[in-house]
Amino acid sequence: MAFEDYEPVIGLEVHCELKTATKLFCGCPTTFGNEANTQVCPVCLGLPGTLPVMNGKAVEFAVKIGHSLNCNIADYSKMDRKNYYYPDLPKAYQVSQYDKPLNYGGYLDIVTKEGTKRIGVTRAHLEEDAGKLVHAGGKSGRLDSSDYSLADYNRGGIPLVEIVSEPDIRSSEEAHAYLTALKSILLYIDVSDCNMEEGSLRCDANVSIRKKGTEKFGTRTEIKNMNSFKFVKQAIEYEIKRQAAVLDKGERVIQESRLWDVTENKTKSMRSKEEAHDYRYFPEPDLVPIILDKAYVQKLKVELPELPGAKRARFEKDHGLTAYDAGVLTSEQELGQWFEVGAKLTKNPKGFANWMMGDMAAQMKEQEKELQDLKFDQKKLAELVDLVDAETINSKQAKEVFLALFNEGVSPAEVVKSKGMAQVSDPKAIEAAVDKVLADNPNVVADYKSGKQGVIGFLVGKVMQASQGKANPKMVNEIIKKKLDV
Amino acid sequence: MELYQKTIHEIAADLKAKKVSSVELTKATMAHLKAVEPKVQSFITVTEEVALAQAAEADKRLASGSNITPLTGVPLGIKDLLCTKGVQTTCASKMLEGFKPPYNATVVERLNAAGAIMVGKTNMDEFAMGSSTESSYYMKTKNPWNLSCVPGGSSGGSASCVSADQAFASLGSDTGGSIRQPAALCGIVGLKPTYGRVSRYGLIAFASSLDQIGPMTKDVEDCALMMNVIAGHDEKDSTSANVAVPDYTTEMKKSIKGLKIGIPKEFFPEGMNPEVTEATKKAIDQLKSLGAEVHEISLPHSPYSLAAYYVLAPSEASSNLARYDGVRYGLRVPGENIVEMYSKTRAAGFGPEVKRRIMLGTYALSSGYYDAYYLKALKVRRLIKQDYDKAFEKVDIIVTPTVPNPAFKFGEKTDNPLTMYLEDVFTISINIAGVPGLSLPCGLSKTGLPIGLQMIGKPFDEATLLKAAYAYEQSTDWHKRKPSLKEN
Structure with missing residues (x-):
């Protein structure tokens, strides 16, 4: 069967570390990158006799995530124990949520070439992170060839929200768009750093394929270890092709976890479902249920900032931007804010947006600068836009003026004056x-x-x-x- | 009378009046403790150095005349599942041999703040699983009333050390009867407070939703004194309740005239030891003569308590004890790979009863069985709780025997775990319902073994329990009897 005759069915599980000051059940700090086992205490080390105490801020952040993904917020929710043995899990169970998640039944709208698509969000629940193992000795620093492993529990107990999508995603592009939109929202509501390299945002993908036009899902595999959006896209693409090849050979896809191997650009089998755990979930008896006051939940909803989707629509309408431009400028909250200030200072917001996405973005990328590093404000860029619109300078000159503005912060009008570059229109x-x-x-x-x-x-x-x-x-x-x- | 034979309220008066210093008292108690320890074997660890240092501090406090509590300078025993900073805490398991916690349990902190002295960590059934203290990895604690009998369990060492005057009082823990049953078998007072009344922070968990720490004392007044110190909300334990704590010693002395006592018919089954039935009935008559009203009541679901308990408690235990994997602390038996290390460590570190319960609990929580076992047991739990709620609409306290029989001989029930489990048949539903229960001496068998009377109260109403117990105790002299420390 031709590759095009298959339809991929993809669901994503995203783990997002919350940027609370302290861990989920104790007062240890959550800072990244400190010396191993310096951010631990008897509670997050799971020492005998210790008990967890819920971090209220983590619940607040989790509810905000629920709201921003259009979820129902449970008025009664509880924590459960997920039991399994691994050296990075000091209690040999992870405190998570099983049948009563905090947030459920939401959705996220994504924009693709084909237009807007709604992806269902099954649930977004609260749980604790595990520690980290460092596989030492041996050749590659990988588990299979290492001599021994060292455990670092600094990360253990940091609050996580696991966001599970419905299997509504149909391509690697859609998966990428979903992740981009999700990350943008999480940054907007300021609950996570979303840094994939530091592991504060992690993604697993459930992928299966089926014959186009059929309803029944194929056997899925779960892909892990994809630590950038690019890898998620590549891994999904690879996995779709791999499964198609398996089916074409008349064989069956095995339900299993697969690891994305960055060096070989392929997914590799981790373990089959036969060896998979029975997590023996049961209610965590050391914590009381989470019962949220309706007024409190509503207050958190009202306090949410304008989210990227709404802002995008508004930019198109109010400032005459294209969907694409509005999408770029709302992908990061600061970018949108910067634009909006500028848009009010010029009669040509579209022109202002073009400078931001064109020369300004290019220079920022080249010189590794962030918005807060800029030597000029929106007023000066608006001045440049107006000089061009008034045909005082031509576009070639404008580029030169912009460089002076970017590098030295000099006012465009002054540059034009001092260099005598006013356009000759006589x-x-x-x-x-x-x-x-x-x-x-x-x-x-x-x-x-x-x-x-x-x-x-x-x-x-x-x-x-x-x-x-x-x-x-x-x-x-x-x-x-x-x-x-x- | 020797100093160490006194009660807390007696010796506190002596200490305050400076008739004796805490160091003198601690030395005398320690000498007696060591003298009888070979016979009784109450302690896994004797903490003489800690005790003497604490006694010196207590003496400063007593000399200054300020900040003195009834526990200042008084030697106590601590069950070896309560974390004590820098002092070995084993849970009577090989798994935790040499484990020194870096922190104190909240109750230990509170005793320290009151100026109490720790003489040692008491023996117990391994991880509090048992009713005879025979499952301890370290030693067999003897019943001071007859050294060939068990002291009960799991807080066997905490009971025997008080009974044998090795400490003025002790802390135990009770998941299904582990304070009340050994208190009954050793002829002392033991109170399992309402679930949430005393912080569990630093109590090494057996079954988190059932475990509760409580005092084991020579008489009811001492029990009230201990409760005054250990009860109350703790922000480190989310399940500890923010309910006001009364002054138990004041409440205790109030009259019991008109107190409504319920006698549940299910707690007097046919074929029960006639001496226990007799002693219980006499005690009920005594309470009546003190002005209490007696009503027959029913707790219809109590026959299902044991079955529900042996699903719920092992389920929680299977998860609570999973952390003993050889990775971070305690025993480690090396293996070729991580799974082999886990298996070898746990095979070597746990005794047979602990393994049995881990397997029971793992099975009950397994996918496909959860609904049939765990969920069903939770439903039974709700029904049992409702039984008590209903009963307490009519009565103030419920009175029953604590244990169906007096102390038994070593080895008598180790071959068949079910006979051992039946030791808790009268105490277990109290933990399931989360209500408070107290045991106090109400007689001696023909062979000279103590019999215990159990009083069950409304949630957070330990005061009424102590009041009834105090009234009864003051009209009898069972609490004044001392054990023989001999083999019979």
């Missing part, structure tokens, strides 16, 4: 320059008149050169045409 001056160029280049003029209209560019260039770039190129063009076409 028709008489331009006419004189044009006349001279036409007189100097009779062959080219002849070419033009014989029908090679393309040579006009050469003539414009000459006039611009003669005016040291100051001439208004539009006017130059018009005047040359007027003179030659008579």
Whole structure:
């Protein structure tokens, strides 16, 4: 069967570390990157006799996530124990949520080439993170070849929210769009750093394929260890092709966990379901149920900032941006805020947006600068936009002015003044320059008149050169045409 | 009378009046403790150095005349599942041999703050699983009333040390009867408070939803004194209740005239030891003569308590004890890989009763069985709780025997775990319902073994229990009898 005849069915499980100051059940700090086992106490080490105490801030953050993903917020929710043995899990159970998650039945709208699509969010529940193992000795630093492992419990007990999507995703592009939209929301509501490299955002993908037009799901595999959005996309693409090849051979897909191998660019089998755990969930007897006051839940909803989706729609409507531009400018909250301040300072918000996404983004990327590092404010960029719109300077000059603005923070009007680069829009001056160029280049003029209209560019260039770039190129063009076409 | 034979309220008066210093008292108690320890074997760890240092501090406090509590300078025993900073805490298991917690249990902190002295960590059934203290990895504690009998359990060492005057009182823990049953078998007073009344922080968990710490004392007044110190909300334990704590010694002395006592017919089954029935009935008559009203009541679901308990408690235990995996502390038996290390460590570290319960609980929580066992047991739990709620609409306290029989001989019930489980048949439903229960001496068998009377109260109404117990105790002299420390 041709590859195109299969339809992928994808669901994502995203783990997001909450940026609370302290851990979920104790007062240890949650800072990343400190020396191993320096952010631990008897509680998060699970020492005999210790008991957990719920971090109220973590519940608050989790509810905010629920609201921003359009979930129902449970008025009665509880913690459960998920029992399994692993050295990074000091109690040999993870305190998580099983049958009564805090948030359930939500959705997230994503934008793809085909338009807007709604992806269901099954649940977003609260749980504690595990510690980290460092596989030491051996060749590769990988588990299978290491001599021994060291355990670091700094991460153990940091609050996580696990966000589980419905199997509504149909391509790696949609998966990417879902993750991008989700990350953007989490950053907007300021509950997580969402740093995939530091592991504060992690994603597993459940992937299966089925014959197009059929309803029944195929056997799925779960892909782990994808620590960037790019890898998620690559891994899903690889896995779809792999499963298609398996089915085409007349074999069956095995339900299993697979690991994305970055060096080989393929997914590899971790363990089959036969060896999988029975987690023996049961209610955590050391904690009381989470019963939320309706007014409190409502208050958290009201306090949410404007979310990316709403802001995108508003930017399109209020500032005349395209869906794409509005999407880019709302992908990060700060970017959107920066734009909105600027949009009010110019009559041409679209032009302002173009500068932000064009030269400004390019320079920021090249010079590794963030918005807060900029040497200029929106007012100065708006000044530049207006200078171009007023045709005081041409687009080429504008680029030069922008560089001065970006590198030194000088006001565009001042640059124009000090460098004497105000665009020459005096028709008489331009006419004189044009006349001279036409007189100097009779062959080219002849070419033009014989029908090679393309040579006009050469003539414009000459006039611009003669005016040291100051001439208004539009006017130059018009005047040359007027003179030659008579 | 020797100093160490006194009660807390008696010796507290002596200490306050400076008739004796805490160091003198601690030394005298320690000398007696060591003298009888070879016979009784109450302690896994004797903490003489800690005790003497604490006694010196207590003497400063007593000399200053301020901040003195009835426990200041008084030697106590601590069950070896309560975490004591820097002092070995084993749960009577090989698994935790040499484990020194880096922190104190909240109750230990509170005793320390009151100026109490710790003489040692008491023996118990391994991880509090048992009713005879025979499952301890370390030693067999003897019943001071007859050294060939068990002291009961799991708080066997906490009971025997008080009974044998090795300490003035002790802390025990009670999951299904582990304070009340050994208190009954050793002829002392033991109180399991309401679930949530005393902080569990630092109590090494057996079954989290049932465990509760409580005092084991020579008389009711001492029990009230201990409760005054250990009861109350603790923010480190989310299940500890924020309910006001009365002054138990004041409440205790009030009259019991008109107190309504319920006698549940289910607690007097046919074929029960006639001496226990007799002693219980006499005690009820005594309470009546003190002005209490007696009503027959029914707790219809109590026959299902044992079955529900042996699903709920092992389920929680299977999870609570999973952390003993050889990775971070305690015993480690090396293996070729991590799974082998886990298996070898746990095979070597746990005794047979602990393994039995871990397996029971693991099975009950397994996928496919959860609904049939765990969920069903939770439903039974609700029914049992409702039984008590209903009963307490009519009566103030419920009175029953604590244990069907007096103390039994070593080895008598170890071959058949079910006979051992039946030791808790009268105490277990109290834990399931979360209500408070107290046991106090109400007689001696023909062979000279103590018999216990159980009083069950409304949630957070330990005061009424102590009041009834005090009234009864003051009209009898069972609490004044001392054990023989001989083999019979």
